[in-house]
Amino acid sequence: MIEHIGGELRVHAMELDDVEIIHVMELRNYDYPWTSGIVRDCIVSGYECMKLMHDDEIIGYYVLQIAANEAHLLNICIDKPWRAKGFALQLLRIAMRSAAMQQAAELFLEVRPSNKRAIKLYEGVGFNEIGCRPNYYDAKQGREDAIVMALYLQV
Numbered sequence: 773m774i775e776h777i778g779g780e781l782r783v784h785a786m787e788l789d790d791v792e793i794i795h796v797m798e799l800r801n802y803d804y805p806w807t808s809g810i811v812r813d814c815i816v817s818g819y820e821c822m823k824l825m826h827d828d829e830i831i832g833y834y835v836l837q838i839a840a841n842e843a844h845l846l847n848i849c850i851d852k853p854w855r856a857k858g859f860a861l862q863l864l865r866i867a868m869r870s871a872a873m874q875q876a877a878e879l880f881l882e883v884r885p886s887n888k889r890a891i892k893l894y895e896g897v898g899f900n901e902i903g904c905r906p907n908y909y910d911a912k913q914g915r916e917d918a919i920v921m922a923l924y925l926q927v
């Protein structure tokens with residue numbers, strides 16, 4: 773359910789001019805943020821990097837990699853003040869539809885077991901846990917596994 777907030781919501785491709793603001797959002801929203809170099813590389817590499825705008829403000833984004841009929845959701849983020857209003861679900865559905873339209877049969881992602889909010893979001897649209905990458909992420913104490921999730925896509 774999308775909360776009615778007024779203003780205009782749009783989704784646009786990220787541009788190189790957005791790299792610094794996206795990096796600031798990474799710092800605000802992740803304990804282990806992407807560097808601005810990673811954000812830039814994703815754009816330059818031609819990954820699908822989309823920003824969710826509320827009027828002139830970027831309030832979220834996703835990064836999707838598509839190759840050989842498989843899609844990988846590398847990042848999805850809603851800026852803190854804009855969370856729990858249904859925007860992540862909306863953005864995720866846009867990414868799923870886009871991957872399907874580009875002939876991806878399956879969408880994969882990795883998530884920290886501690887990221888309960890994200891896991892609930894993914895399970896809610898039908899992602900299933902298909903595996904685990906041990907010690908995948910940096911963590912405050914040592915390393916944290918990654919749960920690998922997958923979803924079959926339909927156009």
Ligand SMILES: CC(C)(COP(=O)(O)OP(=O)(O)OC[C@H]1O[C@@H](n2cnc3c(N)ncnc32)[C@H](O)[C@@H]1OP(=O)(O)O)[C@@H](O)C(=O)NCCC(=O)NCCS
Pocket residue numbers: 773801802847848849850851854855856857858859860861862882883884887888889890892893896
């Ligand atoms: C994960 C994230 C994208 C969710 O964004 P959000 O705007 O809060 O999500 P939504 O409002 O669209 O909620 C979608 C679903 O997530 C779950 N959810 C949302 N807020 C929640 C909360 N505070 N507690 C528990 N579950 C919650 C619910 O299942 C919700 O569905 P519902 O509306 O039926 O309850 C957001 O927390 C975020 O950007 N976190 C930092 C970046 C991150 O961890 N990204 C994922 C990397 S794998």
